[in-house]
Amino acid sequence: MGVYLSQERKIVIIGCGAGGGTAAQFARKTDRKASVIIIEKDRYPQYSKCGLPYVISGIIPNFNDLIEFSEDWFKTAKIDLLLETTVEKIDTSKKIVIVKKGGNVIEKPYDSLIIATGAKPSIPPINNIKKGSNLIKGIFVLRTINDAKDISSSAKKGDNATIIGAGLIGLELAESLYKKKMKVTVVEALPSILANTLDKDMSKIVYDEILKQVNILTDHIATRIESNSGKITKVFIKDNKTGEEKYILTDLLVIATGLKPETALAKDADCKLNENGYIIVNNKCETSVKDVFAIGDCTEFKDFITKKSVPIGLGSIAVRQGISAGINAAGGNYTLLDGFLQTCTSEFFGMEIAAVGSSDENLITGKFNGLSLPHYFPGGKPIIIKVFANKDGKILGAQAVGDNAAQRINTLAAAILGGLDIETFRRLETAYAPPIAPTLDAITLACDIISAKLRKRQK
Amino acid sequence: MGVYLSQERKIVIIGCGAGGGTAAQFARKTDRKASVIIIEKDRYPQYSKCGLPYVISGIIPNFNDLIEFSEDWFKTAKIDLLLETTVEKIDTSKKIVIVKKGGNVIEKPYDSLIIATGAKPSIPPINNIKKGSNLIKGIFVLRTINDAKDISSSAKKGDNATIIGAGLIGLELAESLYKKKMKVTVVEALPSILANTLDKDMSKIVYDEILKQVNILTDHIATRIESNSGKITKVFIKDNKTGEEKYILTDLLVIATGLKPETALAKDADCKLNENGYIIVNNKCETSVKDVFAIGDCTEFKDFITKKSVPIGLGSIAVRQGISAGINAAGGNYTLLDGFLQTCTSEFFGMEIAAVGSSDENLITGKFNGLSLPHYFPGGKPIIIKVFANKDGKILGAQAVGDNAAQRINTLAAAILGGLDIETFRRLETAYAPPIAPTLDAITLACDIISAKLRKRQK
Numbered sequence: 001m002g003v004y005l006s007q008e009r010k011i012v013i014i015g016c017g018a019g020g021g022t023a024a025q026f027a028r029k030t031d032r033k034a035s036v037i038i039i040e041k042d043r044y045p046q047y048s049k050c051g052l053p054y055v056i057s058g059i060i061p062n063f064n065d066l067i068e069f070s071e072d073w074f075k076t077a078k079i080d081l082l083l084e085t086t087v088e089k090i091d092t093s094k095k096i097v098i099v100k101k102g103g104n105v106i107e108k109p110y111d112s113l114i115i116a117t118g119a120k121p122s123i124p125p126i127n128n129i130k131k132g133s134n135l136i137k138g139i140f141v142l143r144t145i146n147d148a149k150d151i152s153s154s155a156k157k158g159d160n161a162t163i164i165g166a167g168l169i170g171l172e173l174a175e176s177l178y179k180k181k182m183k184v185t186v187v188e189a190l191p192s193i194l195a196n197t198l199d200k201d202m203s204k205i206v207y208d209e210i211l212k213q214v215n216i217l218t219d220h221i222a223t224r225i226e227s228n229s230g231k232i233t234k235v236f237i238k239d240n241k242t243g244e245e246k247y248i249l250t251d252l253l254v255i256a257t258g259l260k261p262e263t264a265l266a267k268d269a270d271c272k273l274n275e276n277g278y279i280i281v282n283n284k285c286e287t288s289v290k291d292v293f294a295i296g297d298c299t300e301f302k303d304f305i306t307k308k309s310v311p312i313g314l315g316s317i318a319v320r321q322g323i324s325a326g327i328n329a330a331g332g333n334y335t336l337l338d339g340f341l342q343t344c345t346s347e348f349f350g351m352e353i354a355a356v357g358s359s360d361e362n363l364i365t366g367k368f369n370g371l372s373l374p375h376y377f378p379g380g381k382p383i384i385i386k387v388f389a390n391k392d393g394k395i396l397g398a399q400a401v402g403d404n405a406a407q408r409i410n411t412l413a414a415a416i417l418g419g420l421d422i423e424t425f426r427r428l429e430t431a432y433a434p435p436i437a438p439t440l441d442a443i444t445l446a447c448d449i450i451s452a453k454l455r456k457r458q459k
Numbered sequence: 460m461g462v463y464l465s466q467e468r469k470i471v472i473i474g475c476g477a478g479g480g481t482a483a484q485f486a487r488k489t490d491r492k493a494s495v496i497i498i499e500k501d502r503y504p505q506y507s508k509c510g511l512p513y514v515i516s517g518i519i520p521n522f523n524d525l526i527e528f529s530e531d532w533f534k535t536a537k538i539d540l541l542l543e544t545t546v547e548k549i550d551t552s553k554k555i556v557i558v559k560k561g562g563n564v565i566e567k568p569y570d571s572l573i574i575a576t577g578a579k580p581s582i583p584p585i586n587n588i589k590k591g592s593n594l595i596k597g598i599f600v601l602r603t604i605n606d607a608k609d610i611s612s613s614a615k616k617g618d619n620a621t622i623i624g625a626g627l628i629g630l631e632l633a634e635s636l637y638k639k640k641m642k643v644t645v646v647e648a649l650p651s652i653l654a655n656t657l658d659k660d661m662s663k664i665v666y667d668e669i670l671k672q673v674n675i676l677t678d679h680i681a682t683r684i685e686s687n688s689g690k691i692t693k694v695f696i697k698d699n700k701t702g703e704e705k706y707i708l709t710d711l712l713v714i715a716t717g718l719k720p721e722t723a724l725a726k727d728a729d730c731k732l733n734e735n736g737y738i739i740v741n742n743k744c745e746t747s748v749k750d751v752f753a754i755g756d757c758t759e760f761k762d763f764i765t766k767k768s769v770p771i772g773l774g775s776i777a778v779r780q781g782i783s784a785g786i787n788a789a790g791g792n793y794t795l796l797d798g799f800l801q802t803c804t805s806e807f808f809g810m811e812i813a814a815v816g817s818s819d820e821n822l823i824t825g826k827f828n829g830l831s832l833p834h835y836f837p838g839g840k841p842i843i844i845k846v847f848a849n850k851d852g853k854i855l856g857a858q859a860v861g862d863n864a865a866q867r868i869n870t871l872a873a874a875i876l877g878g879l880d881i882e883t884f885r886r887l888e889t890a891y892a893p894p895i896a897p898t899l900d901a902i903t904l905a906c907d908i909i910s911a912k913l914r915k916r917q918k
Binding site: 018048050051054059060065066067068168314315316317319320336337340341342343344345346347352354356374375376377378404406407408409410411412413414415417418419420424425427428429430431432433434435436437439440441443 | 477507509510513518519524525526527627773774775776778779795796799800801802803804805806811813815833834835836837863865866867868869870871872873874876877878879883884886887888889890891892893894895896898899900902
């Protein structure tokens with residue numbers, strides 16, 4: 001830790017995840033003389049949480065590979081990274097943070113404070129899931145390197161694994177455990193998988209593919225755990241429609257039913273939270289408290305389309321907020337767009353999915369089931385695109401499953417950001433060459449379908 | 460050929476390439492009762508000219524595979540396709556086309572005429588290249604199936620092949636002949652390859668890669684041919700800088716130095732041509748003559764950025780013009796955008812390239828050399844993006860070499876179409892997941908560089 005002259009700006013960041021780490025970098029870039037301190041309760045510097053399933057599967061060899069910026073990196077950047085250090089309290093009147101490291105309690109003054117405390121897994125009400133305050137042996141969540149290490153060391157070839165929740169993380173993990181040669185069952189309370197990301201007709205394509213490798217039970221709720229000698233043996237599940245109850249033999253169970261924000265410190269510091277407990281921030285990542293910023297999974301911000309509050313659950317957004325908060329906390333000026341498009345992607349069992357913007361059921365949709373290459377060129381892969389537009393033809397959302405789903409969704413994300421309508425976008429010259437893409441891409445042809453629907457309405 | 464009542468609209472299309480064939484389809488869709496006739500001098504129905512190099516290489520098994528719509532298809536669609544039929548003259552006062560098939564001359568009346576006569580290879584002034592009006596044996600162009608068949612049957616393993624012109628087609632063919640195990644040399648008059656598509660710094664990356672497989676001589680002009688028993692044996696080339704002349708032993712030579720438009724019929728029909736001989740059309744593909752439309756490689760239209768006239772040299776544009784002309788010729792109304800972005804792509808020796816919009820040297824550029832995946836995820840591939848913006852930060856062009864160059868350029872094409880500026884576009888949430896893309900894609904980071912340059916200018 002350096003010694004700083006009192007006139008130097010003091011920036012304190014709580015949390016060294018994707019958001020906090022990025023904020024520190026951009027604060028440093030913006031004010032080369034500022035004191036920048038990151039306080040992180042965990043023992044690891046900034047690492048990729050999104051990469052955890054791929055270390056469990058073995059695609060990424062070591063957990064240490066996930067570390068994006070090492071302690072040395074922060075040292076070189078003159079950013080004080082305090083690991084295994086907790087913040088006890090934020091005192092916004094004195095502008096200090098009370099920090100505890102080992103037995104010591106220290107006060108850290110700040111001019112700008114960035115709260116990047118993230119979120120923790122939310123545990124659904126399943127009977128006997130805990131003993132005291134701990135999960136029963138064999139039951140896990142997946143949020144930190146330590147969680148992933150625990151899952152990894154418990155995942156034994158041939159054993160039965162059950163995952164509660166068929167969202168992005170649940171399914172990524174399903175593939176990881178399948179690759180570890182476990183027998184995997186995914187239990188989902190909703191009628192379809194990936195319900196936060198894809199419409200049912202789109203997720204059905206993924207479902208059918210995944211079902212070749214793992215068992216999936218949609219419309220089922222986990223009700224209770226049975227254990228033996230303190231270790232899980234069965235999970236009981238109930239069919240939402242019939243009420244029928246059955247059990248799944250389970251050696252390893254992972255809860256992947258979503259997150260809840262870590263906002264105790266922020267609340268205590270009088271930062272305004274929304275009704276779901278997320279810190280409310282503006283397009284500069286400012287909270288309701290002067291000189292206190294917040295970013296990442298502990299915050300909410302507007303949806304770009306609806307302008308309604310949405311929780312930030314994506315690393316890509318946390319990074320963008322980190323850029324903004326880091327610059328602003330250091331005296332710069334970086335405003336975010338007027339809401340987030342929530343562009344997201346993932347891949348399961350070789351199947352790429354992606355989505356952006358709104359999929360409101362009142363929108364007009366066009367779905368095209370095409371190939372990535374002209375029909376005469378060998379090796380074309382399926383690509384299904386669904387586009388959403390309002391009655392004026394303005395593009396408001398898109399979903400994709402298949403070849404280069406993410407890149408195609410990026411193009412639609414740019415279209416949404418540019419306010420393009422269907423008639424303009426379907427005239428866009430997409431890049432064409434036989435080994436690369438057809439003359440009219442699936443993104444164009446999906447829009448053609450909406451165009452036809454809109455013309456029919458006008459008649 | 461059907462019998463039509465006189466009140467039915469008569470649509471005649473000259474040429475069954477990508478443009479003409481598409482126009483016929485959309486004319487048919489727009490007016491189910493119209494008579495639609497396509498007159499094609501060649502013996503093949505609509506096929507992919509862009510696919511020809513991949514039949515030569517063997518990636519696509521047969522030339523017939525390139526046929527996109529068969530004679531039967533046209534019959535089913537009630538489109539009269541007259542193959543091996545030439546148009547002798549267009550009489551715009553009588554609104555007839557005088558057609559010759561075999562020995563017969565027939566008059567075809569039209570209400571709407573679409574000229575889609577395309578272009579033919581332009582032959583540079585190389586001494587002794589022709590005997591009479593024919594190219595010397597062993598010298599070819601690549602435009603039609605017949606050209607490709609001739610090249611294919613002459614391409615012998617171990618023989619020397621020389622290609623004049625290092626544009627898209629020249630390099631695609633270089634790879635094809637390399638795959639046929641020929642020893643390939645590409646001769647280019649300009650100082651860099653792909654000069655119409657990429658800046659020199661971008662094409663250099665491709666050049667270095669291609670050079671591992673084939674010989675490339677930039678800044679060299681082919682001056683004369685030497686032949687033996689009427690067959691080419693050598694091509695003499697001159698170094699533009701030193702004037703030094705040398706020869707390349709050549710068994711097979713392909714001219715790939717560009718095209719010139721086939722506009723004799725249009726000119727004769729008083730359609731206005733521009734100074735380079737291309738038919739001038741508007742955003743409805745109308746020519747200067749009433750009820751006469753023109754599309755594809757025989758036409759010019761505005762560049763989207765500069766609004767200056769540019770020749771149409773891309774299949775993707777011909778198809779879009781075909782949609783417009785087909786609909787408009789059949790009484791519908793389909794306007795194109797106010798100019799073409801000229802989005803294009805290709806792939807050589809596994810290296811994908813793409814470009815869109817302007818690369819004017821007065822623009823501000825940002826170039827980023829990145830990876831397709833986060834650094835911690837195995838298998839990330841290089842991607843180099845160069846973005847062009849004006850001094851107000853408006854994005855006007857982009858070039859890419861590497862992983863998913865085409866899809867990334869599509870996203871930038873949408874940004875240009877949407878009038879996005881650097882500050883907005885670099886805030887776009889691109890899709891992120893470790894196996895798919897990094898949190899900040901190369902398309903974002905290239906824009907960050909322009910942003911920094913613009914901020915520096917403002918200071």
